[in-house]
Amino acid sequence: MGIKESSYYYKPKVDPDIKRQSDLGLKNEIEEIQLKYPAYGYRRVKHHLRRSGKRVNHKRIQRVMKKYGLKSALKKAFIPYRKYSDAPGPCFPNRVKGLKLTGPNQMWSTDMTYIKIHGGFIYLSAILDVYTRVVIGWAISRKIDKELCIAAMKSAIKNRGEHPGCIHHSDQGVQYTSHKYVRFLMNHKFKISMSAKGTPTENGYIESFFKTLKHEEILLKGYKTWDEVVKRVPYFIEEVYNKKRLHSSLGYMPPEEYEASIINLVNRPIQKVG
Numbered sequence: 001m002g003i004k005e006s007s008y009y010y011k012p013k014v015d016p017d018i019k020r021q022s023d024l025g026l027k028n029e030i031e032e033i034q035l036k037y038p039a040y041g042y043r044r045v046k047h048h049l050r051r052s053g054k055r056v057n058h059k060r061i062q063r064v065m066k067k068y069g070l071k072s073a074l075k076k077a078f079i080p081y082r083k084y085s086d087a088p089g090p091c092f093p094n095r096v097k098g099l100k101l102t103g104p105n106q107m108w109s110t111d112m113t114y115i116k117i118h119g120g121f122i123y124l125s126a127i128l129d130v131y132t133r134v135v136i137g138w139a140i141s142r143k144i145d146k147e148l149c150i151a152a153m154k155s156a157i158k159n160r161g162e163h164p165g166c167i168h169h170s171d172q173g174v175q176y177t178s179h180k181y182v183r184f185l186m187n188h189k190f191k192i193s194m195s196a197k198g199t200p201t202e203n204g205y206i207e208s209f210f211k212t213l214k215h216e217e218i219l220l221k222g223y224k225t226w227d228e229v230v231k232r233v234p235y236f237i238e239e240v241y242n243k244k245r246l247h248s249s250l251g252y253m254p255p256e257e258y259e260a261s262i263i264n265l266v267n268r269p270i271q272k273v274g
Contacts, residue, residue: 026056027068034070037245039216047252090182091172094202095193099167101131104259105160107167108136108190109206110152112144112175113214115233118224124213124233125152128206129160130169132259133247135209135237136160140230146178157188164189171195171203212241 033048034040040048042061049056065071101107107130115122123144127137137156141148153168168190170176176194185192195202217236223229242256250258 023064023067026060026064027070029054030061030065030070037216037240038220039212043248044246044252047246051246051252091177092192092194094169094195095167095191096169096202103262104129104131104134105163105166106131107169108156109169109203110149110176111171111203111206111210112148112173113210114144115218115223115229117226117229122226122229123148125149126206126209126237127152127156128209129259130205132255132262133205133209133250134242134255134259138234138237140233142226144175146175146181149175149181150184153184153188162188165191167191167193169193169195169203172197209241212245213237216240216245 029049030045033045037044037048042058042065045065046056046058046061049061096107099107109128109130110126112123112125115124120142123141125139125141125148126135128134129136136159137152137154139148139151139155141151168185170193172194175181182192201207213233213236217232217240221228221232223232242254244254246252247255247258253261
């Protein structure tokens with residue numbers, strides 16, 4: 001028949017049934033991961049599996065996710081019109097361009113975001129330690145004003161203590177330029193830094209956190225009431241984002257775990273040689 005003998009005796013390296021069962025097992029594992037972290041793509045899935053002791057090639061993860069339609073759950077956010085009542089105060093230069101941080105509590109980044117519920121919006125102000133990506137303070141209110149921002153800062157200071165010289169970075173929103181807020185920062189010896197108007201990327205650290213919060217919690221859960229917000233948002237921040245969610249810029253470690261590894265490294269006793 002003109003067929004080579006080697007072709008006649010050829011057998012696939014992997015039995016199709018075994019491969020199918022193996023893919024189904026991986027599919028089930030990925031579904032369990034995405035049930036907890038709906039916005040995880042193949043990269044974070046890969047690192048999550050590795051942290052549990054299972055090494056899987058990223059190409060195989062991509063293939064299985066595509067085969068079974070396991071996509072990350074991302075939704076486009078609705079942006080409400082925001083009306084401010086605070087009178088604007090002084091603006092400050094951007095102190096963080098080209099800045100290289102060497103540890104925590106050297107730079108805190110802050111901003112506000114909205115949470116849509118039935119009948120209106122609720123607002124969240126959060127404070128992020130830029131070096132460790134830990135959310136160190138936050139406040140929730142029905143009003144988007146300077147008092148909300150001050151409450152978030154008081155929360156961060158309560159959790160982290162005073163750090164004179166720490167850079168406080170924000171945008172030029174009227175809440176952050178209000179005389180009362182600026183005076184609060186100066187009384188606590190912060191160095192004030194602000195991104196230029198129309199440049200959200202200059203405060204991208206906190207924007208990245210808000211994006212995660214929206215895509216992986218708020219938009220998926222579809223909050224309807226104030227009680228749902230004040231119960232679920234703090235839980236997501238404390239128990240999911242800070243403690244469990246893998247952060248790509250931290251070598252795929254959760255922020256608090258990364259921070260603990262830094263503290264352990266700094267506090268490690270020096271061993272004498274000889």
